[in-house]
Each structure stands twice: as C-alpha cells, then as structure tokens.
Amino acid sequence: MVCVTAAVVGLACLAPSVGTAQSYPNRPIRLLHGFAAGGAADTMARIVSDGLSKRLGQPVLVEAKPGAGGNLAADAVAKSAPDGHTIGLVTGAHAISGALYKQLAYSPVDSFEMLSTMVYYALVIAVRADFQARTLSDLIAMAKAKPDGLSYGSVGFGSTHHLAGELLNITAGTKMVHVPYRGDSLTVTSLLAGDVPVIVGTTVLLAGQIDSGAIRGLAVTSPARTKLLPNVPSAQEAGLKGFDVRTWAGLLVPKGTPPDIVKRLNTEIQSMLADPVVKTALETATGGEVRGSTPEEMRALITAETDKWSKVINDAGIPRI
The missing domain is CATH 3.40.190.10 (Periplasmic binding protein-like II)
Incomplete structure (x- = not known):
C-alpha cells in the first residue's frame, strides 16, 4: 500500500512538468529588448521573432523597452511570469551593468534562466x-x-x-x-x-x-580579423597582445521558468541559428559570427564578462553609478 501511495505521489509531482511540456506555448510570446527601435538589437529581435514563431507555432511579438543601457527591459523580463511567454534579448551591456551599477533591481545572472547566446561581434x-x-x-x-x-x-x-x-x-x-x-x-x-x-x-x-x-x-577588437573588414588588422596583430573585446547577444527568460520549457527553447534556438537564412541575416545585421550555446555556457559567459569589466572599471577609475 505504501509503495502504491508513493508511486501515485511521484506521478502527481511529475504531472505539472509533463503538462507544461505538452501545453507550451499556448499564447503569443513577448520578446523584449532594451534598445531603440531600428537599431542592431531591434533588427536581431525581429529576425529571432520570425525564426521562433515558425518553430513554436505562436506569434513572437517584439517589444522595445529602451533605457539605462538595457536595464529597464531586463528588469521587466526578470519580473515577468516564469512560464516561457516572455523572452529577453540581451547584449554585452547586460554583463557590464552588473559591473557598473552599484545596485540593480535584479541580478544579471541569478534573476534569469539562460537560453543561448546567438552572435558575437x-x-x-x-x-x-x-x-x-x-x-x-x-x-x-x-x-x-x-x-x-x-x-x-x-x-x-x-x-x-x-x-x-x-x-x-x-x-x-x-x-x-x-x-x-x-x-x-x-x-x-x-x-x-x-x-x-x-x-x-x-x-x-x-x-x-x-x-x-x-x-x-x-x-x-577581436583576436582575429572579421569577415566584414578583412583588410583591417586585429588589435593583437597590431601589437596589443591579449586584447580581446567582442560584444554579443543572447536570449534569456525569468528565473524559475520550468526546465522543460528552457530545454525546448534552447533546442528551437539552435535549430533557428542553424538555418542559413537566419544565420546570414544575423551576421549581416551585426557584422559578427553566429554561435549558439547551452544555458550553462551563457551563464558562465555573463559571469566572466561581469568580472572582466569590473576589473577594467576599477583599473580605469570609472565611477560606478
């Protein structure tokens, strides 16, 4: 009898996760970014919107919420329902905010479930x-x-x-x-x-x-020359050994989003980035290189970037906001 009860409880615990996987997404998805309409982030968001809409079977609606270097949009994503229906597009500025601001209403790492990086430039x-x-x-x-x-x-x-x-x-x-x-x-x-x-x-x-x-x-500023400017040397070629600055863009969702939804979104993002049409569009928009990641790799990137820029800010004597 105990074994039967335990089995029933176990199935009950699994039920919400299974139900989530089967029902997601069940309405349009918001894709928030923190920069002006018509800029690089907005262009990337619209490319992603089209690519994910086709794969998820629901409209993905782009919403620009500019201000404070992307912080307003990130805060809005962090405070959204963790159900996969709000996705944030962030750039390298997301990690810089963690280094530059004395206090944020959210944590650039701990307030989110990471999905994947998309492009480096x-x-x-x-x-x-x-x-x-x-x-x-x-x-x-x-x-x-x-x-x-x-x-x-x-x-x-x-x-x-x-x-x-x-x-x-x-x-x-x-x-x-x-x-x-x-x-x-x-x-x-x-x-x-x-x-x-x-x-x-x-x-x-x-x-x-x-x-x-x-x-x-x-x-x-990358370690090697870029496809867009093949005749311009890298800073390392020009004598600045170890100099490497590449900004990036990636996607994330609020902390607490169910793991099965995070996994589904990561899978669909990798599929989207492998599409030659999407890849070309993103690289044309940024002059960069498309590169997806696991959620863990994106989390490690943001943590490392925050540490890197915190040191630069300290060494340069830049006042924190």
Whole structure:
C-alpha cells in the first residue's frame, strides 16, 4: 500500500512538468529588448521573432523597452511570469551593468534562466582618413607623447565601446579621454567633422565609410580579423597582445521558468541559428559570427564578462553609478 501511495505521489509531482511540456506555448510570446527601435538589437529581435514563431507555432511579438543601457527591459523580463511567454534579448551591456551599477533591481545572472547566446561581434578603432596616425601603433605612440591630449568617442558612458577604449588605455599605457555620444551615428558624424580624432564603433556601421576611404580602420577588437573588414588588422596583430573585446547577444527568460520549457527553447534556438537564412541575416545585421550555446555556457559567459569589466572599471577609475 505504501509503495502504491508513493508511486501515485511521484506521478502527481511529475504531472505539472509533463503538462507544461505538452501545453507550451499556448499564447503569443513577448520578446523584449532594451534598445531603440531600428537599431542592431531591434533588427536581431525581429529576425529571432520570425525564426521562433515558425518553430513554436505562436506569434513572437517584439517589444522595445529602451533605457539605462538595457536595464529597464531586463528588469521587466526578470519580473515577468516564469512560464516561457516572455523572452529577453540581451547584449554585452547586460554583463557590464552588473559591473557598473552599484545596485540593480535584479541580478544579471541569478534573476534569469539562460537560453543561448546567438552572435558575437567585434568593434573597430577608427580615425578619419586624413588623420596622421596610419596604424594602431602610430596612434598609441601619439597618445603616449601627449597624455590626455587625444580623445576617443563612443556610443555612451558604460557602453562596451567606452570600456573597450579604457581597456585600450590600460593595455597600451595611454590616457586617451573618453567623449560619450548618444549613439553610433553621432560618433561617426563627429569623427568626420573633426570634433573627435578617434572613435570605437561597430563594424557594421563603419564598414561602408571604411570601404569608401572616408574613415580608416586601425584595428578590430577581436583576436582575429572579421569577415566584414578583412583588410583591417586585429588589435593583437597590431601589437596589443591579449586584447580581446567582442560584444554579443543572447536570449534569456525569468528565473524559475520550468526546465522543460528552457530545454525546448534552447533546442528551437539552435535549430533557428542553424538555418542559413537566419544565420546570414544575423551576421549581416551585426557584422559578427553566429554561435549558439547551452544555458550553462551563457551563464558562465555573463559571469566572466561581469568580472572582466569590473576589473577594467576599477583599473580605469570609472565611477560606478
């Protein structure tokens, strides 16, 4: 009798999980991201929306919730029902927030179940075509000769672009001054106008200007050259040994989402990323490399990135928010 009772209890415990697996998804899914409509994150979200809708059999509706470097959207995802019907698209800024902010309403790691990374992409250190530094070594020599005499522009304080510039300063022993702008396009405009001599920008935005000869790419921030800018050396090639800055994008859901739903979503994401049409679209949108992961690998990435940027912030003396 005891054995029968135990078996019944065991089946009852399993029932919610089985039921979840069978019924999910049973309504449209929200896909939240924390950046402006029309930007790279929004473009990626719409590619993912289409790919997952086809695989899950429910509409995946993109919702942009810009503000605080993606923190508002991440907070909204963290506080959503953990049932798989709210997914967050996050970028490298997600890990930086864990390093930069004194206090967040959520934990970048512990408030979520990770699903998978999607794409990694490099940045590029660039100058105007008529600037006297022809190589990254030239730029470093100029910056060392004039401490605090050179500035570099980025998309904003606390961005991966900003911290890539600070890591360049730390690695090369320079003191270039950061000038924050509101978005990539404004950094390009200011560079071309001569308002700032150096920028750290996204490869996909700068590729056209570099190909046209208006802007010179001195180095990409990944360990190897990129497909989008094959003629621009990596920072390591240019002499900065160990320099590696790649931002990334990935997907996550609220903490407590059932494991069977997490597994289902990871499986469908891997299928989507293996689709040549989706792969090409994501790589075109970012100038990067599509690469999926397990939930555990994505969690380890965010933890390692948070530690990395925390050290850079400390070493550069950047005030925490």
